[in-house]
Every structure is written in structure tokens, then in C-alpha cells.
Amino acid sequence: MKTKNRPPRRRATPQDTEASPAEQTPDRPQLGSGQEPAKGLRSRASRAQGGRAEGGRRRPGLAGPGGRRESSIQRRLESNERERQRMHKLNNAFQALREVIPHVRADKKLSKIETLTLAKNYIKSLTATILAMSSGRLPGLDGPGPKLYQHYQQQQQQVAGDTLDAAEAQPEAHLQRYSTQIHSFREGS
DNA sequence: TAGGCCATCTGGTCCT
DNA sequence: AGGACCAGATGGCCTA
Numbered sequence: 001m002k003t004k005n006r007p008p009r010r011r012a013t014p015q016d017t018e019a020s021p022a023e024q025t026p027d028r029p030q031l032g033s034g035q036e037p038a039k040g041l042r043s044r045a046s047r048a049q050g051g052r053a054e055g056g057r058r059r060p061g062l063a064g065p066g067g068r069r070e071s072s073i074q075r076r077l078e079s080n081e082r083e084r085q086r087m088h089k090l091n092n093a094f095q096a097l098r099e100v101i102p103h104v105r106a107d108k109k110l111s112k113i114e115t116l117t118l119a120k121n122y123i124k125s126l127t128a129t130i131l132a133m134s135s136g137r138l139p140g141l142d143g144p145g146p147k148l149y150q151h152y153q154q155q156q157q158q159v160a161g162d163t164l165d166a167a168e169a170q171p172e173a174h175l176q177r178y179s180t181q182i183h184s185f186r187e188g189s
Numbered sequence: 190t191a192g193g194c195c196a197t198c199t200g201g202t203c204c205t
Numbered sequence: 206a207g208g209a210c211c212a213g214a215t216g217g218c219c220t221a
Contacts, residue, residue, distance in 0.1 A: 075207095080198060082208070087196075111194065 098110050101118050110118065 076199080079200095079208085083199085083210090084197070086209070091196095113194095 094112055094115055097119055098115050101110070101115070101122055
């Protein structure tokens with residue numbers, strides 16, 4: 001696996017697009033995202049927002065001065081901004097998730113798919129650990145142990161039924177898989 | 190240079 | 206009706 005340790009990318013500002021009018025094409029509207037400026041590079045927002053005829057899908061409806069109505073363009077710009085904010089929230093959530101997954105090399109940022117996969121198996125390993133502790137300590141007595149274990153068994157039977165993967169239903173397998181993934185991520189594979 | 194990852198735009202669809 | 210959500214498209218950045 002390659003490293004994904006590059007610095008966060010900047011986003012465009014209205015100033016950006018104004019600062020590079022030569023790169024703008026007349027067939028796309030100007031958008032403003034209100035983010036911090038870039039250094040030497042056009043931001044994604046700047047690019048895709050219509051600076052050039054590249055970045056993002058090109059729509060015939062947007063083409064040409066006589067393309068869309070002003071109100072339609074304005075709605076699209078507002079929609080773009082909302083979508084951008086939504087994706088930023090999603091990315092913030094990913095970052096928060098990365099920060100609670102232990103045993104990950106600090107200098108290597110997990111990709112989104114790595115984050116989700118590792119988190120899933122981390123949760124499973126924690127569940128297996130809790131079960132091992134509670135069922136061993138409270139066999140047949142009052143308390144969460146037996147109920148939790150029953151619930152877990154039901155879940156695992158469902159998983160096994162869905163995936164036809166018997167190993168997936170074994171708590172030990174979760175811990176093993178998590179450990180393996182941590183190891184592989186650490187090695188940058 | 191290829192491949193992986195990402196940000197952004199966009200139109201369609203779902204939801205409130 | 207308007208916003209949220211989703212997936213496809215596109216091109217830039219980075220590493221091996």
C-alpha cells in the first residue's frame with residue numbers, strides 16, 4: 001500500500017478565481033467556495049468550478065453564455081456549496097474515526113477504505129474481548145454477560161448465514177484479522 | 190508513467 | 206419545493 005501522507009489540499013476562494021482569469025473558460029459559471037487560498041496551484045474547487053473545461057463532469061446545459069438561466073445557475077452554485085460542506089462533514093467524521101483507532105502509525109494517514117475496514121475489525125475485536133471477559137466471569141449469573149453473549153451469538157449466526165463464511169463468526173477471527181491488518185498497515189503494504 | 194486516492198461538479202432520486 | 210444523499214465523471218497530486 002502506498003503512503004497517503006501528503007498535506008491536505010486547499011480549496012478555492014473567490015479570490016482564486018479572480019486571480020487567474022486567464023485560466024477560466026467562458027462556458028462555466030464562476031463559483032465561490034469561501035475557502036483558504038492555494039499556493040501556486042489551482043484548487044480543486046477553482047478548477048472544477050469552471051476555471052477550465054476540465055475537472056468534474058461537463059454539462060451541455062452549462063455551456064455557453066446562452067446556456068442556463070441565471071436563477072438556474074444560482075441554484076446549482078448553492079447546491080454545489082451544500083454538497084461541498086456535506087463532504088467536508090463526512091471527511092471530518094473520517095478524521096475523527098482515524099483518531100480513535102489505535103496502533104496506527106502516526107505518520108501515515110489511513111485512507112478512507114482502510115479506516116472503515118480497520119474500524120470494523122477493531123469493533124469486532126473489542127466485542128470479542130468483552131464477551132470473553134464477561135462470559136468467563138459471570139457464567140449463568142445475573143448481569144450483562146450471558147445476555148450479551150446470546151445477542152452476539154445471534155448476530156454471528158446471521159453474519160455466517162449471510163456471508164457463508166464460518167470463520168467470520170468466530171470471535172478469535174476478528175482479533176486475528178484486526179492484528180493482521182494493523183501489521184500490514186504498519187508495513188505500508 | 191501507472192495506479193491509488195482524493196476533491197469537486199453534476200444530475201437524478203429520495204426524503205421532509 | 207427544497208435540501209440531503211448518491212453515484213458517475215473528471216483531473217490533480219503523490220508514490221513506487
